[in-house]
Amino acid sequence: GAVVSQHPSWVICKSGTSVKIECRSLDFQATTMFWYRQFPKQSLMLMATSNEGSKATYEQGVEKDKFLINHASLTLSTLTVTSAHPEDSSFYICSASRTRSAETQYFGPGTRLLVL
Amino acid sequence: EDQVTQSPEALRLQEGESSSLNCSYTVSGLRGLFWYRQDPGKGPEFLFTLYSAGEEKEKERLKATLTKKESFLHITAPKPEDSATYLCAVQARGRSGGSNYKLTFGKGTLLTVNP
Numbered sequence: 001g002a003v004v005s006q007h008p009s010w011v012i013c014k015s016g017t018s019v020k021i022e023c024r025s026l027d028f029q030a031t032t033m034f035w036y037r038q039f040p041k042q043s044l045m046l047m048a049t050s051n052e053g054s055k056a057t058y059e060q061g062v063e064k065d066k067f068l069i070n071h072a073s074l075t076l077s078t079l080t081v082t083s084a085h086p087e088d089s090s091f092y093i094c095s096a097s098r099t100r101s102a103e104t105q106y107f108g109p110g111t112r113l114l115v116l
Numbered sequence: 117e118d119q120v121t122q123s124p125e126a127l128r129l130q131e132g133e134s135s136s137l138n139c140s141y142t143v144s145g146l147r148g149l150f151w152y153r154q155d156p157g158k159g160p161e162f163l164f165t166l167y168s169a170g171e172e173k174e175k176e177r178l179k180a181t182l183t184k185k186e187s188f189l190h191i192t193a194p195k196p197e198d199s200a201t202y203l204c205a206v207q208a209r210g211r212s213g214g215s216n217y218k219l220t221f222g223k224g225t226l227l228t229v230n231p
């Protein structure tokens with residue numbers, strides 16, 4: 001199988017605080033991991049792509065200083081939402097691929113973030 | 117810019133009533149077309165990858181087909197447990213810079229199968 005986990009599954013925080021979300025590939029080594037955001041009834045929007053040991057590549061319009069991504073090992077990537085605001089409330093989903101060419105991405109269960 | 121349009125937005129079927137979901141796409145060089153299933157509050161679950169026009173893949177009651185402009189997900193004799201949102205995504209051939217292998221998703225088709 002190809003199992004990807006995320007932690008936490010949901011988080012509520014106060015405006016101005018930072019939140020860290022973990023994404024782990026449990027049974028394979030993930031050379032590439034992706035972070036998406038999904039608003040209700042909307043499609044998944046890619047935020048950034050990270051390769052193990054390299055800096056993340058951010059999509060246009062995504063603030064790299066606000067959404068910090070670390071991919072320190074082949075099984076773990078983290079997304080930190082810094083100084084979160086209510087408009088950052090969303091469903092954050094990671095995916096992982098065995099290769100840089102990312103033929104197939106396996107998704108985590110998602111993290112629901114609510115910023116009050 | 118790569119674009120994916122899925123139709124219909126929502127589809128209600130009776131158990132056993134077969135139908136098809138459509139995914140139309142425009143991409144500068146298709147590397148792969150992906151189908152995922154997403155249950156409420158969950159991440160997408162991988163179903164199929166199609167690489168070239170004419171290709172077909174099957175899994176239980178689902179069959180995916182691909183042409184140069186669109187893909188269909190056929191559901192034969194659906195059951196209530198097939199109820200979910202079905203997402204289509206395309207991956208373009210590598211281009212310089214940025215996220216070379218990113219997926220561009222459609223908004224999905226919400227399928228409801230009534231018993």
